[in-house]
Amino acid sequence: MHGAGERALGVHRVLEPAGVLPQAAHRLDADPAIGPDEVRISVQRLNLDAASFRQLSESCGGDGQAVRAAVLEIVRSRGKMQNPVTGSGGMLIGVVDAVGPESPLGLQVGQRVATLVSLTLTPLRITDGLARWDGRSEQVPAEGTAILFARSIAAVLPDDLPDAVSLAVLDVCGAPAATARVVEQTAAKSVVVIGAAGKSGSLSLAAARAAGATELTGLVRDDTEAAALRASGLADRVVIADATDPLAVAAAVGTPADVTVVCVDVPGAEHGAVLATSDGGTVVFFSMATSFSAAALGAEGMAADVTMLVGNGYTPGHADLALELYRSTPGVRALIDPRVHE
């Protein structure tokens, strides 16, 4: 027997090893029959994590059929799409197929949704052999079923946006939500976004503005990005520096900011972010390349009294906020649209 808290996390779907959370499990039960608090999704497309797809493709020598076979075997043997080498998964799109009477997710049969929890913890069964996929793209047309738990997250795909745009925005929706919350809670006026011309960076700038910040600095890596960011109008000031060079970041930023948001996906951005932040200020790390010890020891070594946050991908309302910022902010659309490939 599992308690309600464990059920909500999907522990009842773990086949082995017993007693771990679904993300840590070697194998999940992907039975399409749902429990009273579960939701079944009729899968339409998987979006494999980029690192996972790259690893699979390289290990198969670029042979698309071999990649397809590898993905099918992972899903068959594990009951979920979690690359055993990279440990990563991705997300999926589908249609709500059945909703248990006790599901708290508020979904209705027939809604098109994207799952915002990782494929690494989502019970998944593939029924079409991925016949429509050539194994050469991380976008995988698929038929099958996926299960959401009580504590899962799914966003209803909006009718007014192409799927590819919605996915691109939802993929990074934690960053603007966390930025908005920190700016509001600390009444921050000055904000630096490192990696400001990307998806999460542009949304974070827009979120900071909407939350009341009035001095927005966007840090980018080169003239091309600087020109695009300037044209977007999202930042009050655009500066260029290598995010991994702490002194260059500090020099480019000048007066340290109340809040610094790190959106570049490269290792080594921790110390520059600390130096860009004023005493008593806050750094929000949204890069998965962040090193915990580099952040902790770096701030100590520089006697920097800054609050450092591990960017949590989940904040209530994060999906709606990000989609609304995309719709309402021409500058965000100008930066994100060129990055979206259907």
Place this chain on the structure above:
Amino acid sequence: MHGAGERALGVHRVLEPAGVLPQAAHRLDADPAIGPDEVRISVQRLNLDAASFRQLSESCGGDGQAVRAAVLEIVRSRGKMQNPVTGSGGMLIGVVDAVGPESPLGLQVGQRVATLVSLTLTPLRITDGLARWDGRSEQVPAEGTAILFARSIAAVLPDDLPDAVSLAVLDVCGAPAATARVVEQTAAKSVVVIGAAGKSGSLSLAAARAAGATELTGLVRDDTEAAALRASGLADRVVIADATDPLAVAAAVGTPADVTVVCVDVPGAEHGAVLATSDGGTVVFFSMATSFSAAALGAEGMAADVTMLVGNGYTPGHADLALELYRSTPGVRALIDPRVHE
């Protein structure tokens, strides 16, 4: 020329590669002649980082003379004691020897101090060949000079405590300071400390109590630690669980807390800490074994709306707070004293 900000960080002491911060440098200038904003320490003892000493000792097959020679060679060639394999350093004790007229550290010649910034960024020269050290302990009697920058941190060693006690307390003084700040800022009532019977754990419990928390839970790993923690009176409730088993932690804690402080130095404590924390609550990670991605992806995967903080080793006043908690709290002394070996 270096700007005042760069000088304060010690960039002018970096010999190679140019333009990096002292911690990242291969080689520092350890010249004992100080600049106007620097402080010179007459070294009495080095405390090597435990991981560093273990690596050196193992690589030398436990030969103390070889370990001594290795440390001397590192300091001679690098101008600092930074183990090139582990990347770690340690701290030192000494007497303030000279204070530049523009130093902001408030130190006076003749004061005995411990440096609270890492040896990995401290210019160091050894003058006695470490003749009084047998190479068999991480406590290294030494003569020589060390340099503090404007943005360094040193704590004056109190007269009323043995050095070994002061060092043990100062080594973890960031944890109680950060705990106190979070409890105050969020007006938290319930606090869970994971790894509560250790140095940082016991101090964090005492700090949480002093900051106004009223429901303190200490989580420990076995009956021996539980008995010691109960006897100390620091926690209102003592529970036993493997910190790396998320469901066991959640079951042991029961109702999630406003604030959870992670003080166990083992990998894999992230998800249990998230589950121990209520929606809207805060997790403070003080373990250097914390994985940034495990924390970020774990919270997202569990749809947990928790704020997660990278424990910053520096908070203004952290040394005085920790020493005062030690002096004023019999339960802290009861837990720390058996861990102190002169």
